[in-house]
Amino acid sequence: MIADDATLTRLAGLAQQGDKAAYAALLGAARHWLSRYYRRRVMPDQLDDLVQESLLSVHRKLASYDPSRPFAPWLAAIARYRFVDHLRLVYRRAEDELDNDLQAGNSDEPAIVARISLERLFEALPAAQQQAIELVKISGLSISEASASTGQSESLIKVNIHRGIKRLAALVERG
Amino acid sequence: MPDATENLIAGLVDNLKPVVPLRKRAGMILAVLALTAGALGMIGLVGMRADLRSGQPDPMALIAAGLFLVLALASFWAVVDMARPYVGVRREGWGWTALMAGVLPVAAIVLLGMNWLHGQPMPLELDGWNCLRFGLGWGLLSAAVQVWWLRRGAPSRPERAGLLVGVGAGAAGIFAVSLYCPHSDLVHIGVWHGLTVIVAGLLGRIAVPRLIAW
Numbered sequence: 481m482i483a484d485d486a487t488l489t490r491l492a493g494l495a496q497q498g499d500k501a502a503y504a505a506l507l508g509a510a511r512h513w514l515s516r517y518y519r520r521r522v523m524p525d526q527l528d529d530l531v532q533e534s535l536l537s538v539h540r541k542l543a544s545y546d547p548s549r550p551f552a553p554w555l556a557a558i559a560r561y562r563f564v565d566h567l568r569l570v571y572r573r574a575e576d577e578l579d580n581d582l583q584a585g586n587s588d589e590p591a592i593v594a595r596i597s598l599e600r601l602f603e604a605l606p607a608a609q610q611q612a613i614e615l616v617k618i619s620g621l622s623i624s625e626a627s628a629s630t631g632q633s634e635s636l637i638k639v640n641i642h643r644g645i646k647r648l649a650a651l652v653e654r655g
Numbered sequence: 656m657p658d659a660t661e662n663l664i665a666g667l668v669d670n671l672k673p674v675v676p677l678r679k680r681a682g683m684i685l686a687v688l689a690l691t692a693g694a695l696g697m698i699g700l701v702g703m704r705a706d707l708r709s710g711q712p713d714p715m716a717l718i719a720a721g722l723f724l725v726l727a728l729a730s731f732w733a734v735v736d737m738a739r740p741y742v743g744v745r746r747e748g749w750g751w752t753a754l755m756a757g758v759l760p761v762a763a764i765v766l767l768g769m770n771w772l773h774g775q776p777m778p779l780e781l782d783g784w785n786c787l788r789f790g791l792g793w794g795l796l797s798a799a800v801q802v803w804w805l806r807r808g809a810p811s812r813p814e815r816a817g818l819l820v821g822v823g824a825g826a827a828g829i830f831a832v833s834l835y836c837p838h839s840d841l842v843h844i845g846v847w848h849g850l851t852v853i854v855a856g857l858l859g860r861i862a863v864p865r866l867i868a869w
Contacts, residue, residue: 498673507664532663539667541809541869543674544739557740561811561869 485552492554493547510538510555517559522566534562567649601648609644612637617645682735682804689800690727690827693793697831704837713839719759719848720833723826726756726852727797730823734801737816738808749819756826756852763845783847786832790851791858794828798859805867813864821859825852 488509494502514531522530537558545554602610608630615626616637627634706712729752736746770777801820810816829851838844 495671496674496676498671500668500671503671504664504668507667511660511664528660532660535660535663535667537809537869539670543677544808545676546739547676549741553741553743554739556742557811558809560742561740561809 485550488551488555489547489549492542492545492551496542496545496547506551507535507538511535513552513555514559517556518563521563526566530562530566533566534559537562564649571645571649601651604651605644605647608632608636609640609647612640613644616641677738677804677808679732679735679739682738683731685800685804686731686735686797686823687728689797690724690731690830693796693827694831694834696796697789697793697835701835703834706839707834715841715844716833716836716839719844720830722756722759723830723833723848723852726752727823727826727830729753730819730826731797731801734816734819734823735804737810737812737819738805740809740811749822753822757849759841759845760849760853761845763842763849766842767846777842779846780838780843783838783843783850786829786836786838786843786847787851787854790825790829790832790848791855792828793831794824794826794851794855796824797827798824798855798863802863802866805863806869809869810867813867814860816867817863818856818860820863821856822852824859825855828855 488506491502491506495506511531514534515527518527518530538555541558545551611630612626612632615621615629616623621629623634623637626637632640729749733746733749767777798820801823805816829848833848
């Protein structure tokens with residue numbers, strides 16, 4: 481069961497004063513909240529890692545919580561930062577692999593982006609960007625295959641992937 | 656059997672130490688101290704404008720210095736608050752202040768353009784380069800304090816925080832320079848002093864995010 485925000489706010493204030501029992505209860509509740517938050521955003525195999533990273537951030541940044549304010553928006557900001565950081569890593573890896581693929585002509589790259597739950601975010605992308613990401617990053621087609629399939633030039637496919645993933649990250653960052 | 660997350664929580668609870676919450680007032684005091692140290696350092700090093708010394712300040716120079724001072728304080732306020740992340744909090748006051756200070760460079764450019772159109776181009780004195788250099792240099796003190804404060808906190812928008820650190824530091828630095836700079840004309844102040852804030856903002860946007868990542 482997840483405690484209400486007034487309880488969490490009180491527990492967080494006590495935790496800042498060094499109350500270990502309150503801190504244990506706070507982290508337990510935060511764990512549940514974070515699991516729910518990330519479950520809709522990442523694949524199950526990434527869930528625990530993100531929850532644990534966020535709990536570590538809560539621990540390291542406890543002083544940045546203002547006990548006169550509600551706890552939930554602070555935890556939400558921590559969770560969002562960790563999620564955006566996670567997306568940035570995925571984006572960087574995807575971009576590196578895309579570059580490697582173009583240099584090596586290798587079409588068998590793992591579709592990293594396909595591992596993220598993007599369905600709802602995808603709706604905000606222009607059709608050409610959606611198509612490029614789906615074909616190359618999720619279906620695993622090479623740039624040239626995606627180009628032949630869509631009629632977009634190879635450089636346009638690359639640009640659409642780059643812009644699409646960047647836009648997804650920005651959408652998530654805006655919350 | 657406890658899972659990895661439960662073990663992590665147990666470890667974190669064991670390691671819990673009391674912490675002092677970041678107070679906005681403390682952050683502002685530090686930032687203002689850095690600004691004051693920069694201004695005093697500048698005066699100590701090269702002295703003060705003659706009109707300020709004599710107690711008869713030039714109105715244009717006084718207004719410009721005041722605008723940069725207010726911009727620095729508004730940026731500090733936003734940066735200090737950014738160390739404490741909250742979803743849903745809007746910090747836009749600094750933007751209006753920046754727009755207000757932005758009138759100076761815009762007016763300078765308009766003046767330069769109008770004079771050029773009327774066949775009377777105004778020379779842009781290159782000694783303004785020194786204002787830019789000294790402004791950036793003295794601004795470093797404010798930048799260092801703000802970065803240190805942000806590293807203690809948890810800024811959730813590092814790029815925005817970096818930009819604001821730069822704007823605040825540039826405005827603080829050029830405020831310090833304004834106490835010495837003998838120029839009182841709109842073109843010099845708008846172009847060189849305004850440029851200092853813009854350059855500092857860009858540098859902050861580029862350099863600071865990696866320093867405050869967590």
